[in-house]
Amino acid sequence: MxxxxxxxxxxxxxxxxxxxxxxxxxxxxLTVRAGEVHAxxxxxxxxxxxxxxVLAGHPAYEVTGxxxxxxxxxxxxLTAEARARAGLFLGFQxxxxxxxxxxxxxxxxxxxxxxxxxxxxxLDPLExxxxxxxxxxxxEMSAEFLDRSVNDGFSGGEKKRxxxxxxxxxxxxxAILDETDSGLDIDxxxxxxxxxxxxxxxxxxxxxxxxxxxxxxYITPDYVHVMEGGRIIKTGDKALAxxxxxxxxxxxxxAKAAA
Amino acid sequence: xxxxAIEQLVNQPYKHGFVTDIESDTxxxxxxxxxxxxxxxxxxxxxxxxxxRLKAYRHWLTMAVPAWSxxxxxxxxxxxxxxxxxPKAKKLKSMDEVDPELLRTFEKLGVPMNERAxxxxxxxxxxxxxxxxxxxYKQKLADVGIIFGSISxxxxxxxxxxxxxxxxxxxxxxxxxxxxxxxxxxDGSFCYIPKGVKCPMELSTYFRINTQDSGQFxxxxxxxxxxxxxxxxxxxxxxxxxxxxxxxxxxxxxxxxNADIKYSTVQNWYAGDEKGVGGIxxxxxxxxxxxxxxxxxxxxxxxxxxxxxxxYPSCVLRGDNSVGEFxxxxxxxxxxQADTGTKMIHLGKNTRSTIIxxxxxxxxxxxxxxxxxxxxxxxxxxxxxxxxxSMLIGAKCSANTxxxxxxxxxxxxxxxxxxxxxIGEDQLFYFQQRGIxxxxxxxxxINGFCKEVFQQLPMEFAVEATKxxxxxxxxxxx
Numbered sequence: 001m002x003x004x005x006x007x008x009x010x011x012x013x014x015x016x017x018x019x020x021x022x023x024x025x026x027x028x029x030l031t032v033r034a035g036e037v038h039a040x041x042x043x044x045x046x047x048x049x050x051x052x053x054v055l056a057g058h059p060a061y062e063v064t065g066x067x068x069x070x071x072x073x074x075x076x077x078l079t080a081e082a083r084a085r086a087g088l089f090l091g092f093q094x095x096x097x098x099x100x101x102x103x104x105x106x107x108x109x110x111x112x113x114x115x116x117x118x119x120x121x122x123l124d125p126l127e128x129x130x131x132x133x134x135x136x137x138x139x140e141m142s143a144e145f146l147d148r149s150v151n152d153g154f155s156g157g158e159k160k161r162x163x164x165x166x167x168x169x170x171x172x173x174x175a176i177l178d179e180t181d182s183g184l185d186i187d188x189x190x191x192x193x194x195x196x197x198x199x200x201x202x203x204x205x206x207x208x209x210x211x212x213x214x215x216x217x218y219i220t221p222d223y224v225h226v227m228e229g230g231r232i233i234k235t236g237d238k239a240l241a242x243x244x245x246x247x248x249x250x251x252x253x254x255a256k257a258a259a
Numbered sequence: 260x261x262x263x264a265i266e267q268l269v270n271q272p273y274k275h276g277f278v279t280d281i282e283s284d285t286x287x288x289x290x291x292x293x294x295x296x297x298x299x300x301x302x303x304x305x306x307x308x309x310x311x312r313l314k315a316y317r318h319w320l321t322m323a324v325p326a327w328s329x330x331x332x333x334x335x336x337x338x339x340x341x342x343x344x345x346p347k348a349k350k351l352k353s354m355d356e357v358d359p360e361l362l363r364t365f366e367k368l369g370v371p372m373n374e375r376a377x378x379x380x381x382x383x384x385x386x387x388x389x390x391x392x393x394x395x396y397k398q399k400l401a402d403v404g405i406i407f408g409s410i411s412x413x414x415x416x417x418x419x420x421x422x423x424x425x426x427x428x429x430x431x432x433x434x435x436x437x438x439x440x441x442x443x444x445x446d447g448s449f450c451y452i453p454k455g456v457k458c459p460m461e462l463s464t465y466f467r468i469n470t471q472d473s474g475q476f477x478x479x480x481x482x483x484x485x486x487x488x489x490x491x492x493x494x495x496x497x498x499x500x501x502x503x504x505x506x507x508x509x510x511x512x513x514x515x516x517n518a519d520i521k522y523s524t525v526q527n528w529y530a531g532d533e534k535g536v537g538g539i540x541x542x543x544x545x546x547x548x549x550x551x552x553x554x555x556x557x558x559x560x561x562x563x564x565x566x567x568x569x570x571y572p573s574c575v576l577r578g579d580n581s582v583g584e585f586x587x588x589x590x591x592x593x594x595x596q597a598d599t600g601t602k603m604i605h606l607g608k609n610t611r612s613t614i615i616x617x618x619x620x621x622x623x624x625x626x627x628x629x630x631x632x633x634x635x636x637x638x639x640x641x642x643x644x645x646x647x648x649s650m651l652i653g654a655k656c657s658a659n660t661x662x663x664x665x666x667x668x669x670x671x672x673x674x675x676x677x678x679x680x681x682i683g684e685d686q687l688f689y690f691q692q693r694g695i696x697x698x699x700x701x702x703x704x705i706n707g708f709c710k711e712v713f714q715q716l717p718m719e720f721a722v723e724a725t726k727x728x729x730x731x732x733x734x735x736x737x
Contacts, residue, residue, distance in 0.1 A: 056688075056692050057688075057691070057692075058688055059684055059688065060684065079691070080688060080691040080692060081690075081691040081692075081694050081695060081696050081697075083692075084691065084692050084693055084694040085694045089692075090692050092689065092692075095689070096685050096686050096689045098686060098689070098704060098707070099680070099707065099708070100704065100706075100707025100708045100709075100710055101703050101704060101707040102707075105703075106690075106693075106703070109695055109699070109703070110690075110693035110694055110695055113693075113694040113695055114693075114694040117694065149707070166693060170693070170694070
């Protein structure tokens, strides 16, 4: 929902970044306000996932230029964990497995760390158990996930659901979901999208990185951006996503080449 | 976090680096039959023990330093070591008489002696350098017939027991360092659990190497008679020195029919600095003999210190249906080297053994698991399960697994599993993206990795071990 008076959550200006010496982001400009859903689409290798990781502070990526303000603060002045505590959430495209660490203790530590940073009370294991089980019910997740190791032996769909569970628990101000829809069957997609929708309010915002229009049937974007070659080459609304679905990216790339 | 930052995770200075100022009664450097006679005389030993020492020494002279392991170190000059050192004040009646300086040392190390020991239910036979300084709880143990004290006292008060069992599990000429120990050992712990007695408390010894350049040659002997059981804890820490200190201990366990011995170690000796200078050389021979039927010996170790660890707590399963267990966590950092593992020698019928080994390498360290499972022709129905997992932190460390399996009975069953994993940038980033700092993340991952071993430790040791690993990895992620 677009409200031009809403608070600016994220303001990216001229962002450039490299990984292993190769420039991937070549000047990104993007403004996200509270209450908005942005979809970032584009062909493989266009820099979508890089943008998500750079914002979250992945150590392999180096910011070489530009600026990012997150709720008015210089994002790059914060460590990765400080960004998370400040309310920036990244739903991973490939969530890592952490054998030996139980999902419940991981979730609780994450929750209590973020709560602590917000000056709120931490929950003891029993209180947290009640809290997390309620959230899991909403995502139609079985409670046995709590006793298993983090993502260890989870199917692709289970991992993605676990990501959304973490988002539900941490209640971020800005969620960046990196291809959360990939690897999901249609039922899982519905559940995950439903979970995301429930979390969206007028005070937070969401950036969806996706290849496919189908996710946008469930989560309606206010803006659709197309990335190519490390830049946003076109911005539109949901209609743009439908057009991309029908026509592919080539017409856009051709138009850009012609311009 | 970059790889460099991960490697930084272990650059925590050794917290127990201080030297206690107590006058030592130290033998001149060098090793000869005269040195051995000096030690034996100093300890007023019986003739048979002097003979035991001299025989071991003469055998040692014919032996060569073992060269088969992965550890590397400069040649040790055995003539440049002092083989006897004892605090001057000894034979104290109560804690009040203990040198306050020594008490402060224990305080700094967090040794639960005096009241705290009583509250914790731990009887501490404190080894300070080579001589027992104070033994608590001895009376309570004596009431149920348990003998727990220094091996010197045992030689004096229970010579027949010592003579019967010393060298029965680790023969004097077993290996180079065991032979050296047999020749020059100065003190250690002795524990005897009589028939049918379940030791009412966990027995604990804190070792501490104190005098610079004094070799440490501890000798421990634990005997559990028919139906007896005991849980024994060994914890270690040492002050910081630049020169390497040799430590060559021998531990012998004997379990008779239906007896049960659980031996747990948390080892945190000085490992040298971040450049690999200094640190303890720990060449230990630990072996348990399941002599009786249905007996059980369980080794649990958490090895975090020493410049070099060369140690294979083993079980000889002679009694039918006897059980041997080995649970190990070995953490190496900087330039530490560990070559550790176990031997399970199945001789009796239906003997069973379990090996769970967790190696964690960081910095430039090298961490090897070396294990032998032997099923003798007599060991019908014997079974072994081995699991060896390695975890690497950073890109400059290494881990090896050397499992030797020798099955000579067709009904024997041996299973071996091994994994290698790495704490990578992506794992840490995942934690950080959820607000959890890298240090806490590493500690969580490591504790998860070691869970199966920590579960075997007595409660207070498990807490200590968890803290210790956290401490060892503090500052290595930044």
